[in-house]
Amino acid sequence: MEFKLFDLGLIEFKQAWHFQKVVFAQVKEGVFPSALILCQHYPVITLGRLSDKRNILASQDELKAKGVGIFQIERGGDVTYHGPGQLIVYPVFNLQLFKKDIHLFLRRLEEVAIDLLSDFGVIGSRRPGLTGVWVHKNKIASIGIAIKNWINFHGLSINIKKDDLSGFRMIKPCGMDIEMTSLENETGRDIGIETIKENLITKFKDI
Amino acid sequence: MTKVVLPELGTGIEKATISYWFFNPGEKVNEKDDLVELTTDKATFNLPSPATGILTEILIPVGEPAHVGEILAIIE
Numbered sequence: 352m353e354f355k356l357f358d359l360g361l362i363e364f365k366q367a368w369h370f371q372k373v374v375f376a377q378v379k380e381g382v383f384p385s386a387l388i389l390c391q392h393y394p395v396i397t398l399g400r401l402s403d404k405r406n407i408l409a410s411q412d413e414l415k416a417k418g419v420g421i422f423q424i425e426r427g428g429d430v431t432y433h434g435p436g437q438l439i440v441y442p443v444f445n446l447q448l449f450k451k452d453i454h455l456f457l458r459r460l461e462e463v464a465i466d467l468l469s470d471f472g473v474i475g476s477r478r479p480g481l482t483g484v485w486v487h488k489n490k491i492a493s494i495g496i497a498i499k500n501w502i503n504f505h506g507l508s509i510n511i512k513k514d515d516l517s518g519f520r521m522i523k524p525c526g527m528d529i530e531m532t533s534l535e536n537e538t539g540r541d542i543g544i545e546t547i548k549e550n551l552i553t554k555f556k557d558i
Numbered sequence: 559m560t561k562v563v564l565p566e567l568g569t570g571i572e573k574a575t576i577s578y579w580f581f582n583p584g585e586k587v588n589e590k591d592d593l594v595e596l597t598t599d600k601a602t603f604n605l606p607s608p609a610t611g612i613l614t615e616i617l618i619p620v621g622e623p624a625h626v627g628e629i630l631a632i633i634e
Contacts, residue, residue, distance in 0.1 A: 428600040452568030482600040498603040
Protein backbone atom coordinates (compact mmCIF):
# COMPACT_ATOMS: atom_id res chain seq x y z
CA MET A 352 0.00 0.00 0.00
CA GLU A 353 1.20 3.49 -0.85
CA PHE A 354 1.62 5.77 2.16
CA LYS A 355 3.30 8.91 3.43
CA LEU A 356 5.80 8.17 6.19
CA PHE A 357 6.11 10.18 9.40
CA ASP A 358 8.84 9.30 11.90
CA LEU A 359 8.17 11.23 15.12
CA GLY A 360 11.00 9.73 17.19
CA LEU A 361 10.47 9.74 20.97
CA ILE A 362 7.31 11.73 21.65
CA GLU A 363 4.70 12.16 24.38
CA PHE A 364 1.62 10.03 23.75
CA LYS A 365 -0.71 13.04 23.85
CA GLN A 366 1.23 14.86 21.13
CA ALA A 367 1.31 11.77 18.89
CA TRP A 368 -2.42 11.20 19.50
CA HIS A 369 -3.12 14.74 18.30
CA PHE A 370 -0.77 14.25 15.34
CA GLN A 371 -2.63 11.08 14.34
CA LYS A 372 -5.88 13.02 14.22
CA VAL A 373 -4.33 15.71 12.00
CA VAL A 374 -2.98 13.03 9.64
CA PHE A 375 -6.32 11.21 9.75
CA ALA A 376 -8.07 14.38 8.55
CA GLN A 377 -5.55 14.70 5.71
CA VAL A 378 -6.13 11.09 4.63
CA LYS A 379 -9.88 11.69 4.81
CA GLU A 380 -9.51 14.77 2.61
CA GLY A 381 -7.34 12.82 0.17
CA VAL A 382 -4.18 14.92 0.68
CA PHE A 383 -2.38 11.55 0.54
CA PRO A 384 -3.95 8.08 0.26
CA SER A 385 -2.65 6.68 3.55
CA ALA A 386 0.05 7.36 6.13
CA LEU A 387 2.36 5.39 8.38
CA ILE A 388 3.43 7.02 11.64
CA LEU A 389 6.36 5.56 13.58
CA CYS A 390 7.38 6.67 17.06
CA GLN A 391 8.29 5.72 20.60
CA HIS A 392 6.46 7.03 23.65
CA TYR A 393 7.56 8.22 27.07
CA PRO A 394 6.03 5.92 29.73
CA VAL A 395 2.25 6.06 29.48
CA ILE A 396 -0.79 3.88 30.14
CA THR A 397 -3.67 3.87 27.69
CA LEU A 398 -7.11 2.38 28.15
CA GLY A 399 -9.16 1.16 25.19
CA ARG A 400 -12.86 1.95 24.93
CA LEU A 401 -14.32 -0.96 26.90
CA SER A 402 -11.41 -1.45 29.28
CA ASP A 403 -11.53 -2.05 33.00
CA LYS A 404 -9.66 0.52 35.13
CA ARG A 405 -9.02 -2.22 37.71
CA ASN A 406 -6.42 -3.57 35.29
CA ILE A 407 -4.17 -0.68 36.29
CA LEU A 408 -2.29 -2.24 39.20
CA ALA A 409 -0.08 0.70 40.19
CA SER A 410 -1.47 3.29 42.61
CA GLN A 411 -2.21 6.86 41.54
CA ASP A 412 0.68 8.01 43.77
CA GLU A 413 3.12 5.60 42.13
CA LEU A 414 2.07 6.68 38.64
CA LYS A 415 2.31 10.33 39.60
CA ALA A 416 5.79 9.85 41.11
CA LYS A 417 6.94 8.14 37.91
CA GLY A 418 5.25 10.73 35.71
CA VAL A 419 3.15 8.11 33.94
CA GLY A 420 -0.01 9.56 32.43
CA ILE A 421 -3.24 7.65 31.84
CA PHE A 422 -5.32 8.21 28.72
CA GLN A 423 -8.76 6.84 27.96
CA ILE A 424 -8.78 6.56 24.18
CA GLU A 425 -11.00 5.44 21.32
CA ARG A 426 -9.13 2.31 20.23
CA GLY A 427 -10.28 -1.26 20.82
CA GLY A 428 -8.69 -3.47 23.45
CA ASP A 429 -8.09 -3.10 27.18
CA VAL A 430 -5.22 -1.47 29.08
CA THR A 431 -1.68 -1.27 27.75
CA TYR A 432 1.62 0.33 28.58
CA HIS A 433 3.99 2.14 26.24
CA GLY A 434 7.54 3.27 26.95
CA PRO A 435 10.87 3.92 25.26
CA GLY A 436 12.22 0.76 23.65
CA GLN A 437 8.86 -0.12 22.15
CA LEU A 438 8.29 0.66 18.50
CA ILE A 439 4.87 2.21 17.99
CA VAL A 440 3.27 2.01 14.57
CA TYR A 441 0.16 3.94 13.65
CA PRO A 442 -1.02 2.96 10.15
CA VAL A 443 -3.48 5.67 9.15
CA PHE A 444 -4.68 3.56 6.26
CA ASN A 445 -7.73 4.12 4.14
CA LEU A 446 -9.28 0.64 4.16
CA GLN A 447 -11.50 1.55 1.22
CA LEU A 448 -8.30 1.23 -0.85
CA PHE A 449 -7.51 -2.10 0.85
CA LYS A 450 -10.57 -4.07 1.87
CA LYS A 451 -13.44 -3.07 4.11
CA ASP A 452 -12.85 -5.92 6.53
CA ILE A 453 -11.97 -5.12 10.13
CA HIS A 454 -10.73 -8.55 11.17
CA LEU A 455 -8.72 -8.99 7.96
CA PHE A 456 -6.86 -5.76 8.75
CA LEU A 457 -6.12 -6.97 12.30
CA ARG A 458 -4.74 -10.23 10.88
CA ARG A 459 -2.60 -8.24 8.40
CA LEU A 460 -1.11 -6.21 11.25
CA GLU A 461 -0.23 -9.44 13.04
CA GLU A 462 1.31 -10.75 9.81
CA VAL A 463 3.50 -7.63 9.50
CA ALA A 464 4.82 -8.18 13.04
CA ILE A 465 5.38 -11.91 12.45
CA ASP A 466 7.29 -11.19 9.20
CA LEU A 467 9.36 -8.53 10.94
CA LEU A 468 10.33 -10.90 13.75
CA SER A 469 11.29 -13.59 11.25
CA ASP A 470 13.81 -11.15 9.68
CA PHE A 471 15.69 -11.42 12.96
CA GLY A 472 15.26 -15.18 13.39
CA VAL A 473 12.37 -15.01 15.87
CA ILE A 474 9.29 -17.14 15.29
CA GLY A 475 6.19 -15.16 16.21
CA SER A 476 2.74 -16.67 16.16
CA ARG A 477 -0.93 -15.91 16.64
CA ARG A 478 -3.04 -17.32 19.46
CA PRO A 479 -6.67 -18.10 18.58
CA GLY A 480 -9.01 -15.45 19.94
CA LEU A 481 -6.17 -13.33 21.34
CA THR A 482 -5.22 -10.62 18.88
CA GLY A 483 -1.50 -9.82 19.01
CA VAL A 484 1.74 -11.63 18.32
CA TRP A 485 3.34 -14.12 20.66
CA VAL A 486 6.67 -15.88 21.00
CA HIS A 487 5.92 -19.18 22.72
CA LYS A 488 3.67 -18.12 25.64
CA ASN A 489 4.86 -14.53 25.85
CA LYS A 490 3.47 -11.51 24.05
CA ILE A 491 5.77 -9.41 21.90
CA ALA A 492 3.37 -7.22 19.92
CA SER A 493 0.05 -5.68 20.91
CA ILE A 494 -2.68 -4.33 18.68
CA GLY A 495 -5.52 -1.89 19.28
CA ILE A 496 -7.13 0.05 16.46
CA ALA A 497 -9.92 2.49 15.74
CA ILE A 498 -11.63 2.74 12.36
CA LYS A 499 -13.62 5.80 11.39
CA ASN A 500 -15.24 6.10 7.99
CA TRP A 501 -13.10 3.09 7.03
CA ILE A 502 -9.88 4.95 7.83
CA ASN A 503 -7.76 3.31 10.51
CA PHE A 504 -5.85 4.97 13.33
CA HIS A 505 -4.01 3.72 16.43
CA GLY A 506 -2.26 0.43 15.70
CA LEU A 507 0.56 -1.78 16.77
CA SER A 508 3.28 -1.71 19.44
CA ILE A 509 6.25 -4.04 19.26
CA ASN A 510 8.52 -4.64 22.25
CA ILE A 511 12.08 -4.17 21.02
CA LYS A 512 14.33 -3.52 24.02
CA LYS A 513 14.33 -5.68 27.11
CA ASP A 514 14.43 -2.70 29.49
CA ASP A 515 11.00 -1.47 28.54
CA LEU A 516 9.20 -4.53 29.88
CA SER A 517 9.28 -3.47 33.55
CA GLY A 518 6.59 -0.86 32.84
CA PHE A 519 4.09 -3.64 32.12
CA ARG A 520 4.15 -4.55 35.82
CA MET A 521 2.07 -1.44 36.47
CA ILE A 522 -0.85 -3.01 34.62
CA LYS A 523 -2.61 -6.25 33.81
CA PRO A 524 -2.02 -6.13 30.02
CA CYS A 525 -5.25 -6.58 28.06
CA GLY A 526 -6.86 -7.53 31.39
CA MET A 527 -5.08 -10.89 31.38
CA ASP A 528 -2.15 -12.54 33.12
CA ILE A 529 0.34 -12.12 30.32
CA GLU A 530 4.11 -12.23 30.36
CA MET A 531 5.74 -9.87 27.90
CA THR A 532 8.88 -10.47 25.90
CA SER A 533 10.92 -8.35 23.52
CA LEU A 534 13.00 -8.78 20.38
CA GLU A 535 16.15 -8.23 22.46
CA ASN A 536 15.07 -10.90 24.96
CA GLU A 537 14.44 -13.38 22.17
CA THR A 538 17.55 -12.73 20.08
CA GLY A 539 19.97 -11.83 22.86
CA ARG A 540 21.03 -8.93 20.66
CA ASP A 541 20.47 -5.20 20.88
CA ILE A 542 19.28 -4.51 17.34
CA GLY A 543 19.24 -0.87 16.28
CA ILE A 544 15.74 0.54 16.07
CA GLU A 545 16.55 2.23 12.73
CA THR A 546 17.22 -1.17 11.14
CA ILE A 547 13.94 -2.47 12.51
CA LYS A 548 12.07 0.54 11.16
CA GLU A 549 13.50 0.02 7.66
CA ASN A 550 12.34 -3.60 7.63
CA LEU A 551 8.94 -2.66 8.99
CA ILE A 552 8.34 0.01 6.35
CA THR A 553 9.02 -2.60 3.64
CA LYS A 554 6.44 -4.95 5.19
CA PHE A 555 3.79 -2.24 5.17
CA LYS A 556 4.48 -1.46 1.51
CA ASP A 557 3.64 -5.09 0.74
CA ILE A 558 0.45 -5.17 2.82
CA MET B 559 -38.25 7.49 9.93
CA THR B 560 -34.76 6.08 9.33
CA LYS B 561 -33.58 2.86 10.90
CA VAL B 562 -29.89 2.73 11.82
CA VAL B 563 -28.79 -0.77 10.86
CA LEU B 564 -25.49 -2.51 11.61
CA PRO B 565 -23.87 -3.09 8.19
CA GLU B 566 -21.48 -5.81 7.03
CA LEU B 567 -18.11 -5.41 8.76
CA GLY B 568 -16.08 -8.13 7.10
CA THR B 569 -15.90 -11.84 6.54
CA GLY B 570 -17.00 -13.87 9.53
CA ILE B 571 -18.00 -10.86 11.66
CA GLU B 572 -21.54 -11.52 12.83
CA LYS B 573 -21.77 -9.15 15.76
CA ALA B 574 -20.07 -6.28 17.58
CA THR B 575 -20.49 -4.64 20.97
CA ILE B 576 -21.85 -1.12 21.30
CA SER B 577 -19.05 0.88 22.91
CA TYR B 578 -20.16 4.51 22.63
CA TRP B 579 -23.22 6.56 21.65
CA PHE B 580 -22.20 10.03 20.50
CA PHE B 581 -25.75 11.38 21.03
CA ASN B 582 -28.54 10.94 23.55
CA PRO B 583 -32.15 10.19 22.63
CA GLY B 584 -33.97 13.41 21.80
CA GLU B 585 -30.90 15.11 20.33
CA LYS B 586 -30.58 16.33 16.76
CA VAL B 587 -28.12 14.52 14.52
CA ASN B 588 -26.88 15.43 11.08
CA GLU B 589 -26.26 12.98 8.29
CA LYS B 590 -22.64 11.71 8.44
CA ASP B 591 -22.18 12.76 12.09
CA ASP B 592 -20.49 10.07 14.19
CA LEU B 593 -23.51 8.37 15.74
CA VAL B 594 -22.37 5.18 17.39
CA GLU B 595 -19.11 3.36 17.93
CA LEU B 596 -18.88 -0.42 18.13
CA THR B 597 -16.12 -2.81 19.15
CA THR B 598 -15.10 -6.13 17.65
CA ASP B 599 -11.94 -7.94 18.65
CA LYS B 600 -9.27 -5.23 19.23
CA ALA B 601 -10.94 -2.73 16.93
CA THR B 602 -13.47 0.03 17.38
CA PHE B 603 -15.31 1.46 14.42
CA ASN B 604 -17.83 4.24 13.98
CA LEU B 605 -21.12 4.26 12.23
CA PRO B 606 -22.09 7.64 10.81
CA SER B 607 -25.68 8.79 10.99
CA PRO B 608 -27.54 7.77 7.81
CA ALA B 609 -29.89 10.76 8.05
CA THR B 610 -30.52 14.20 9.55
CA GLY B 611 -33.19 14.31 12.25
CA ILE B 612 -33.91 13.60 15.90
CA LEU B 613 -32.44 10.47 17.45
CA THR B 614 -35.70 9.24 18.94
CA GLU B 615 -34.68 5.83 20.17
CA ILE B 616 -31.52 3.90 21.06
CA LEU B 617 -32.40 0.21 20.91
CA ILE B 618 -29.09 -1.29 22.05
CA PRO B 619 -27.20 0.27 24.98
CA VAL B 620 -23.42 0.45 25.57
CA GLY B 621 -21.91 -2.90 26.47
CA GLU B 622 -24.54 -4.95 24.63
CA PRO B 623 -23.90 -6.94 21.45
CA ALA B 624 -25.52 -6.09 18.12
CA HIS B 625 -25.79 -8.44 15.16
CA VAL B 626 -25.16 -7.53 11.53
CA GLY B 627 -28.48 -6.37 10.06
CA GLU B 628 -29.95 -5.49 13.47
CA ILE B 629 -31.58 -2.08 14.09
CA LEU B 630 -29.52 -0.05 16.56
CA ALA B 631 -31.51 3.18 16.68
CA ILE B 632 -34.29 5.21 15.09
CA ILE B 633 -33.95 8.71 13.62
CA GLU B 634 -37.07 10.73 12.78
